[in-house]
Amino acid sequence: MTSRLAMLSQEYRQILKTCVPHMGGLASRRLGAALRSMVAVLGLGSVVAMAATLTPETARADPTLVSAPRGVAVGGHDVVAFFQDGTAVLGQQTHAILWHGAVWRFASSQNQERFELNPRAYAPRFGGYCAYALSKGYLAPGDPTLWVIADGRLYLLNNPSALAAWEAERQALISAAEGRWPKILRK
Secondary structure: OHHHHHHHHHHHHHHHHHHHHHHHHHHHHHHHHHHHHHHHHHHHHHHHHHOOOOOOOHHHOOOOOOOOOOHEEHHHHHHHHHHOOOOOOOEEEEEEEEEEEEEEEEHHHHHHHHHHHHHHHHHOOHEEEHHHHHHHHOOEOOOOEEEEEEEOOOEOOOOHHHEEEEEEEOHHHHHHHHOOOOOOHOO
């Protein structure tokens, strides 16, 4: 029995070595936590049998819908503050949640609670990618200091030229971006 457990433990470690390096840091930690939970519930043998069908290709998640360099959405800015205060405010690590595979930070517990109650009302459209770039058919990260709220939605832009163009042709550019989202993530 002990040698069987040792062999299963070895297989479990091999699964983690094979699948996890092909994922981002947060995704790999989430997979590791999920596998540990599954082992606790199902037993190591069942998990190893299920995981044996995984390859690095099948273990990868779909492309992320949120632009989150280093795992933090909107550069760590409080998205609720854009609506409440009309300004870009950095959030705090003490007021943070995980949503759509990214960490979202808030300046206060009240803003965190508002977001938790209705995240889609505050999250930037197009996952925080530059709305102008998306309308033109490519992806670029959004800059939280260059933003617009239009029709109750937060849009991030990438540079001052994109912001100026967005302001001048907003409705046409929104339509073009909507037509490409989220398909562009699969290119």
